[in-house]
Amino acid sequence: MKSRLSLIWFGLLLTFALPLDLAAQEAPSQELRTLQARFTVGGIQPDCLQRPASSLPGHGLAPLGGTHPCKPVLAGTEATQLSNELPRHDDNGTYITFDVPGSSSTSVSGINLTGTIAGSYCDAVGCHGFLRRLNGAFTTFDVPGSSSTSVSGINLTGTTAGSYCDTAGCHGFLRTLNGAFTTFDVPGTFDGPYVTAINDAGVITGAYFDENFVSHSFLRSPNGTITTFDAPGAVYGTISWGINLEGATTGFYFDEDFVDHGFVRSRSGDITTFDILGLGTDAYATSLLGTVTGQFNEDHPEVHFHLWRGFIRKVDGTIETFDAVPSPLDPCCTWTTPSSINLFGEIVGTDNDAHGVNHGFLRARDENITILDAPGSGPIGTIAVSINQLGVIAGYYYDVNNVTHGFLWIRH
Numbered sequence: 001m002k003s004r005l006s007l008i009w010f011g012l013l014l015t016f017a018l019p020l021d022l023a024a025q026e027a028p029s030q031e032l033r034t035l036q037a038r039f040t041v042g043g044i045q046p047d048c049l050q051r052p053a054s055s056l057p058g059h060g061l062a063p064l065g066g067t068h069p070c071k072p073v074l075a076g077t078e079a080t081q082l083s084n085e086l087p088r089h090d091d092n093g094t095y096i097t098f099d100v101p102g103s104s105s106t107s108v109s110g111i112n113l114t115g116t117i118a119g120s121y122c123d124a125v126g127c128h129g130f131l132r133r134l135n136g137a138f139t140t141f142d143v144p145g146s147s148s149t150s151v152s153g154i155n156l157t158g159t160t161a162g163s164y165c166d167t168a169g170c171h172g173f174l175r176t177l178n179g180a181f182t183t184f185d186v187p188g189t190f191d192g193p194y195v196t197a198i199n200d201a202g203v204i205t206g207a208y209f210d211e212n213f214v215s216h217s218f219l220r221s222p223n224g225t226i227t228t229f230d231a232p233g234a235v236y237g238t239i240s241w242g243i244n245l246e247g248a249t250t251g252f253y254f255d256e257d258f259v260d261h262g263f264v265r266s267r268s269g270d271i272t273t274f275d276i277l278g279l280g281t282d283a284y285a286t287s288l289l290g291t292v293t294g295q296f297n298e299d300h301p302e303v304h305f306h307l308w309r310g311f312i313r314k315v316d317g318t319i320e321t322f323d324a325v326p327s328p329l330d331p332c333c334t335w336t337t338p339s340s341i342n343l344f345g346e347i348v349g350t351d352n353d354a355h356g357v358n359h360g361f362l363r364a365r366d367e368n369i370t371i372l373d374a375p376g377s378g379p380i381g382t383i384a385v386s387i388n389q390l391g392v393i394a395g396y397y398y399d400v401n402n403v404t405h406g407f408l409w410i411r412h
Helices: 002-014 020-024
Strands: 077-080 088-090 093-098 105-111 117-122 127-132 137-141 148-154 160-166 169-175 180-184 191-198 204-209 215-220 226-229 238-243 249-254 260-265 271-274 281-286 292-300 305-313 319-322 335-341 347-352 358-363 369-372 381-387 393-398 404-411
Touching: 105 381, 117 404, 127 160, 169 204, 191 238, 215 249, 249 292, 260 292, 281 335, 305 347, 335 381, 358 393
Parallel strands: 105 148, 105 404, 127 148, 148 191, 169 191, 215 238, 238 281, 260 281, 305 335, 358 381
Antiparallel strands: 077 137, 088 093, 093 404, 105 117, 105 393, 117 127, 117 148, 127 137, 148 160, 160 169, 160 191, 169 180, 191 204, 204 215, 204 238, 215 226, 238 249, 249 260, 249 281, 260 271, 281 292, 292 305, 292 335, 305 319, 335 347, 347 358, 347 381, 358 369, 381 393, 393 404
């Protein structure tokens, strides 16, 4: 279990919505056009990378002292792609697939209400961040001085947040829509911080590692104040994964037996822990109404297999469980991993079927499930990552050569 959870943790971090009338847009031509719009080189203030460390607070969750925002700098390039975005009408909706121009792989981390998609891509030089606007224009960027940039989320204003690495280690960043960067570190960090999410108010959450490689969670407010916390009972780490507009976070922690348990932390700092069966519970996202979704571990000793199933936890603590694709063979062979939930309780995620192929899914409020397979997806399949308040879904898929490409899906 430890290796699997570590793979999920690092893979989702480092792998590196739209108006409905987009479905009616005219299919673009096959000609690739690239527009070089602007490029501004900026520098990072030294104190962004060398802030004075302070002792970490205990479970009282007092804000850390000694933090201050870095001076913003501008950097990035912008390009308009009109080539490969060919809509396909399927699965009760329209797919549009895309690649960042010049990329060897494109991965998506989120989509906001205005239809801007954020993610990461890699090329011959390294890995970088990108934004894809509603009109198909791409903005690519790197945190100045970084060797790699990984985007974790985007909010309503178009501000992105993520992590980057340089010769000194890895750090957090946020980038406003106009290209201003702010970088930050959590005092006392040995490795990280690794950003997992940003809400529409600009509050960032994630995790970092101490010198014993035990993870702790943090919140960064828009004014730069950082608060660290651990879930009660955490021994081998706490990972905050999702945050809603109110500032409530959700995630999971590991006890002395390295079993994972879910938690919800209110804006005021109160932490509630929960389990489905006590065999492993991972919470990944929470809506404004406080509904939490994630996956839990269900043991099937008759076939010597552990099944990961989806769950929904309402604000009153009641829990529903579900499977995106029930196995045609027996109950042991599919994994359901919810990744995002919107205000209306619609959930998206990924299901790994009995043959080991990934499929995206949308679970509606009426519990109906739509399976999403992006056009051109190969044997690894499709990963649905994010859903916005309009129900538009963004993610990425692997082609037959195991190269990743971005997609969005607009329901009919």
